[in-house]
Amino acid sequence: MANIKVEGLTKVFGKRSKQGLELLKQGKSKDDILAETGLTIGVNQASFEVNDAEIFVIMGLSGSGKSTLVRLLNRLIEPTDGKVWIDGENLAQMNDKDLREVRRKKMSMVFQKFGLFPFRTIIENVEYGLEIQGIDPTTRRKQAFESLELVGLKGYENQYPDQLSGGMQQRVGLARALANDPSVLLMDEAFSALDPLIRKDMQDELLDLQEKMQKTIIFITHDLDEALRIGDRITIMKDGAIVQIGTPEEILVNPANDYVERFVEDVDRSKVLTASHIMKRPETVNIDKHGPRVALERMKEEGISSILVIDSKRKFKGYVTADDASIARKQEIKTLEGILKTDIPKIEKDTPMHDIFNIIHNIPTPVAVVENERLVGIIVRGAVIAALANDSEVESENA
């Protein structure tokens, strides 16, 4: 079920915004429109759908319109044009009362600099959203406590925000957003103000929470590593427009254009590439059909000194070396059973690169890649090194 659906959402800042809209529809660029009319394009005809319980990451360089886009979703900024469907209702056309109702019950927001009220205690901050709904003090306290407990801040309820560290403050921000149990969470660079270690913790924590809560999360960031860690899908924005939407893999392996590619360039590839991206088609012999003679023949053909062995169901068995095979042939042995070696590492197809690197860097043999016990590929050391060095051949081979 699509929870949020955005159609042609546009924001033009400035007095004659309709004129800007016309120019956008004619296909003019942000820079041209600014030069021609002095109008700033915040968001340019963005369309996308966010699925239920998905973490949808929006990323882009500074000024690309991420904050504007997320604020159009709860109408902290009034859209110039377009629709925002949430559970079948168009938020862009709602009257104030209905809009408040959506903000109170369905959508919450977490802010970059936390947005906590300094004159309220932690628990009073967390219960703010409930308080303005007119929920009675006992009920809302109880709900706020539960929310605070969820983010691991039990015991801090009577402190003030400035008594807490940045990471803790953002947990309060999260607890406040979760207190009214919304189905949608909007997070604008929620972890960007935190130092790197805390930031990682918060990302993990968000993923843990998400496992339990299954919210629809729209997460803004300008950090690709963060996007890749937590995003189910990633959207890349440029000059207010959406350039690409895809899973982390699709974006990395298949950047839509130069802009995305430049964005993606400096990412540590080892975090996202998996065994399936760098494996090669393996040369094999079938233990049920072939003997040492065929094995030697294949090795000679391919110029290799060992060959992988499978059975008729492509199940991975092990490997044989050329030396063992020629001894066996001299002794007139007909099967591979006796010379089969099994001391070869076996990894799953979706093993991430950095794990493969740890396995492969201290053993001499290649690594077999399997899926449900079936052999699907082989990885040699050179390929791992090449991929880590961002070798373009590896990338285009697998694209």
Next chain:
Amino acid sequence: MLNNLTEFIPRIPIAEGTAWFVGWLTSTFAFLFNPIKTYFGDFMEWTANLLYSIPPIIVILIVALAAFFLTGKKYGLAAFSVFGLWLVHNQGLWEDLTFTITLVILASVLSVIIGVPFGILMSKSKTADAIIRPVLDFMQTMPAFVYLIPAVAFFGIGMVPGVFASLIFATPPTVRFTNLGIRQVPTELVEASDAFGSTGAQKLFKVELPMAKATIMAGINQTVMLALSMVVIASMIGAPGLGREVLSALQRAQVGPGFVAGLGIVILAIIIDRFTQNVNTKN
């Protein structure tokens, strides 16, 4: 040529216009001004007498205690208040002091009651801001004495015109600082308030005013100090109090009594200033 041009336009009758306008206001709104003059005047008289009826020693003790607790249990302001108020009493100016305090407090309270809503209005509406801002500049730069004239026209002489003149002169800082304080609330907090579905009033009372409190209090502090200075000037139109002592000393060229009355005003000013500042910093 230039001479001709400047001679060509006759003097615009601003003075006459103003006089006519004030006269018109006086007669048209007499139904409003007269009861204010009577009832508010009586009320002020009554308040001042009430204050005067309390034995000075009790007033001094209450002020000292309040100072002690307001400053976070420090002795400085409390000790100063005891000494200062005792000195005023010792110089035989206690009755004048009670009148001045009554005037200052009532004028300030009215200024705040009127000023804060205008400040809020200015912060919410660009149009209101554009209209009110120059009016405030005008009110503050016009010499304070000038207000005494229409004040007398409207309310005769005594305490009521004093409060009226003080209102015009002392309200602007409260308006300005309220406006400033609300505009200075960090965007994220306003957004947070909106994002959770606050109504306009909820946003104002639960987020904006609490956040702007320190700034508004700074404005109120200025308002109170201006009210005090105006109350002294208002002695020229018959407002009783310490100002009247200064004025009569001036008229008779008596340096000594003039200095003593002036000293009383300084003592009162310091106490009021420290009190309003401490209310400000307390939270």
